Amino acid sequence: MGSPTSFLLTIATLVVSVLADISVNLRFDFAPVAVTYPSTTEEVAAVVSCTSESLQIVARSGGHSYIANGLGGKNGSLVIDLSNMTRVDVDASSGTATIETGNRLGDVAFALNNQGRALPHGTCTYVGIGGHVSGGGFGFTSRMWGLTLDTVQSMTVVLANGTIVEPSSSSESDLFWAMRGAASSFGIITSIDAETFPAPSFATVYAYNWQMNYSDAAAALTQFQDFVTTDIPPEFGAEINLGKGDSEGTVSLELTGGWYGDSIDTLQSVLDPFLQSMPPVDGQFSGNGTYIDSVQILGDGVVNTKAAGPDKTDTFYAKSLMTPEEQPITLDAFEAYMKYLAYEGYNSETNWFMQFELYGGTNSFINSINVDSTAFATRSALFTVQLYASSSNYEPPYPEDGFTFLDGAADALTSTMGDGWDYGAYVNYADDQLENEYYLYYKSHYPRLVALKSQYDPTGVFDFPLSIQ
Template structure:
């Protein structure tokens, strides 16, 4: 090594040390974990243990002012900054997606302020879905959201947020009427339809690329007077499964009542050549019997063989239906679980639905290659749209969430056999080929999307798949509000 090279390495080491020292001093007075801190190893563990990240620091603000100070410290020291709410990012974006990021963990910011006179709520983004459902139910109110209690409301609503009530109430981001956030320069901002409207548009579908959201204000919905879950299960050969998938698509296109949401859950069969299929969902009608549900399901069930099992789930109350799908809603009672997995998604449209050939190829692949796979896998076909769906009633350009013409969102998910690392290489091949079994049997120019709440680090052309024609506007706003790209992570909006 030359003398010049040694000198350059010495300067780099010295200046790096000064940068770290400055960074630490800038965060003095904040509750922050550094790599040598007690608790750092646990706090930096990803939900998906396929990823291992080493953040430069993990800060725990208690107020929006704390968030502002932390963002300023990160930006001043040239660091990338991300927020973590629930921590369920499939590709560890809540830890920055790479080493050396400043993570702002929102878990101390858990206020939920309900205005019963206006039927609105302000929710800080450290809350998880179980916390939100419990608090709102106590006031007789509810929001559309997913079933997992540990998912953070911040990320969930930032990128969409689907649940069984979404066909009547919309996505989790749809009831939002105000967002409080911190810019990359540390300034605080409130965004609404009339104030900072461009930012408000961007935050509803791509929020983490533009600001750190500290709280959201939403219109709430009255808790349904009657709510019940349902489940029907079959074991089908590949031919019957392909027919079932096509029947479910035709049923969804026919416009089931908006008070019902459902999905198909798919798993390995008991023998090669078969797969298990379950119809699961919720009924949220203002009635005291299940007669309406039975009539609503009849057009689909009449096309299916006799189920191996069927049941109604719950005692008829809305909050019990939430428990039936998610388990305990008390997220403080025990720690969240982790997994080691790879997932992809498809969003298929009402205007260009999936062909019988594609459904048949999908079913055949799962019944054969799925049975042979050493991964632990499940697939879901979630009923987003069709006639009567509130999701579809919002124009694609109204929010940054673009995929409003969707009929189904597919989640395609495979874990390592014991849910622990390392992840098997053939797991990637298996899930990639599941997608190809569908897309290779559709026209070459078939317009399908992918769901930003199921992020996929191997997804090609993610800009189009996630954001479609909204992406150009998102880039323009990004250049205006975060010109130095402080809020950068894998698949963040590019400058």
């Protein structure tokens, strides 16, 4: 049961709040046995020490797990909520930031920007940095700076036996490897020491929008795929967003992203080779030119989440595909995919979108890193494709045809590309319906992760759907 001191700390931080806690994804309604709210690493360790022999434990940083792992991913887990741990300190000489994992991305961006610094991370400002860094952490600055986990120099981690360690490349290096890509299965990160970067002197958010028949949309994506393998600069962040068209047989197509170069004129010169192959449209450029304003725009107007209040809920299902750069998607596969969206998607009663997020292409920092240097297993992706469908009113229940629609959309690509297409999946877009999930998420790294799991968590304290077994 642990020492009397740790037991008292546990009681002091324990809040039974089962009925008050809900997932951001209302498709799930799990009941944890209790939720604790520690304020220090030592209190986290005390809770783990007192309960690990009898309960399975999950940490909650922001609560945005797609499959509600922040509530345990099932009934009966103990949740350690880190929302009281929100320190962000920046060493002025080195630029290294110490960031506690109760912070959300917007609050991290706001605190770093006040010091003239920045970090690569996703656009949803409400996402907790703990889960984000555990599985990757992609944003429009990632082609320039890497994934969030690529910036981590060391961590403070509570292990399954309640001990506190500080893994880095020179200490507990095997654990440090596993924590950068599969952290939630091995321990609770209470803080990270991360390399930060000078905030860009200029930033803008851009968007170009088209309505297209499915055949033209397939050709456009093929042209974009060709374009990003030319010499594009790392300051160019981009994604193609697809949605329901105005009429059956059509799709909406949007090119959007962040630009962190010196001017809009330079951005337009970068984009010209692609735009010349597309129907002419006017681009939209948002923001006042500052980096933090671009973060706010991409975050639907929110940077300071503490002042803005809680995030919205949704009822959704999501999937992902990480497409291999060495095996580009064929025009035939794009045609099959776009035709599916133009007809099945048009008639679907879900609210859906698909995103082709640009990971690779020339000058991508993400893919310049040796694949075996971290547990993150896909350093050769050109795109990470997110497939996402909400219920018609964003409330439960979730319709059964929402699952079949998204699964069919993914299959339209994978089946046309054939069995030899070595795609992957992104664990931060967790999919509870995925088959062959451990290979798709972790590739050749999975056997090493299994061995390390038996070393660091032999009794399965940190166990949840999709955790390392």
